[in-house]
Amino acid sequence: MARVPVHPGLFELDGGTLRLVGGYSPSSGRFHFPSAPVCPYTGADDVEEVTLPEQGRLWSWTAVNAAPPGYSGPAPYGFGVVELENGLRVVGRLTEPDPGALSKGQPMRVVPEEIGTDEDGRAVVTWAFAPSAGEG
Numbered sequence: 537m538a539r540v541p542v543h544p545g546l547f548e549l550d551g552g553t554l555r556l557v558g559g560y561s562p563s564s565g566r567f568h569f570p571s572a573p574v575c576p577y578t579g580a581d582d583v584e585e586v587t588l589p590e591q592g593r594l595w596s597w598t599a600v601n602a603a604p605p606g607y608s609g610p611a612p613y614g615f616g617v618v619e620l621e622n623g624l625r626v627v628g629r630l631t632e633p634d635p636g637a638l639s640k641g642q643p644m645r646v647v648p649e650e651i652g653t654d655e656d657g658r659a660v661v662t663w664a665f666a667p668s669a670g671e672g
Contacts, residue, residue, distance in 0.1 A: 540660040546570050554648040555587040567624040589621035595643040599635050609651030618644045618665045629664035643668040
């Protein structure tokens with residue numbers, strides 16, 4: 537089945553590998569996600585588009601038990617904040633829906649996750665964080 541991103545420009549999808557696309561401002565020395573033409577911290581217009589680290593650590597999490605309006609994907613699902621290796625904290629889905637199965641500082645990795653289909657029958661893909669046995 538063909539796959540399409542939930543929104544263009546948020547990530548690069550190559551087969552089973554997903555890389556988030558963020559911004560980096562040399563003048564502020566800070567990363568942000570999603571990428572924006574100006575630095576959200578300083579307003580500098582020197583932002584470079586970069587791929588973000590694939591590994592991080594779980595910082596905060598919860599479970600979403602009731603699907604929000606307009607959402608056609610599976611529920612319940614995990615939702616949380618992962619601090620990437622570069623220090624940037626990214627909000628997103630978690631592949632583990634049970635909050636009791638997660639712990640602060642747990643290694644996580646970014647993965648593609650299908651959340652439904654579009655009107656043309658293509659799988660809609662977003663990013664999610666999955667528990668990882670590796671170092672984050």
